[in-house]
Amino acid sequence: MQSKKVNIIREELLSDNWYSLKKYDYEILQKDGSWQKQTREVYDRGNGATILLYNQAKNTVILTRQFRLPTFINGNPGGMLIETCAGLLDQDQPDVAIIDLAMPPPGGLEAIRVVKRNYPRVGVLALSGTEDIDVAIEALRVGADGFLPKSSEPKVLLPPLLALAAGWSVMPRSMAAILAAAKPGHASLERLTPEERKLWRLVAKGLEGNDIAAQLLVSERTARRLIVSLLRRIGAANRIEAAALAGRAGLLDERWDEHPD
Secondary structure, eight states: BBBBBBEEEEEEEEEEESEEEEEEEEEETTSSSOEEEEEEEEEEEEEEEEOOOEEETTTEEEEEEEEOHHHHHHTEEEEEEEEEEEEOOSSOSSSSSEEEEEETTTOOHHHHHHHHHHOTTTEEEEEOOOHHHEEEEEEEHHOOOOOEETTHHHHHHHHHHHHHTTOOOOOOOOHHHHHHHHOOSHHHHTTTTTHHHHHHHHHTTTOOHHHHHHTTOOOOOHHHHHHHHHHHTTTTHHHHHHHHHHHHTTSSGGTTTTTOO
């Protein structure tokens, strides 16, 4: 744990009764170029997340009120604090990220790119104030795994979020129908091998990686590699876009199983 401005000299575990309490001796670089030694105690409870839950109908946010012993010890008579809803993350990274496409610069699309680049296994749900199909397609193209308009009721959001966490891709049925309505020629199919067309069909049907591996008689790791290669070949950002392209290209027509001509 080193940097150009901070040098950890010594680390001592003081307690691990609940979470870890450690004492650090370190040097920190001063403006005049000298190094100053300091000592701090750090209580580490792991990574956490806090969310402001906004109620559009009431124009309010939801806060919590909890007892906190340190504040009571420091003179807060009731020991209660007003806080945002928060909790520890069970793993090293979240399962789902919800990104508003209208967020301030650098913007939602760039945020999606950054999240997928750094956390490729996180399911990204893009939210937009419009149901414009072009906006949805652009979000999917840069890496989103799902798209929903902000007009969706809160109770409607839960099933899509659970589906994303389970590895599925989601979008409104009306948009999926629009994507599947147009049927371009079979040029993209004709340049694929029979094995690649079969894989594309399996992806379009929504099969999971282990099921695809079983169908292709390969390992799950190999199946994932083949899927990534296929997405690159057909120009799809993710499985939901691959499924939409499959419908538009007529791939789900049974005659493409063995006879693509």
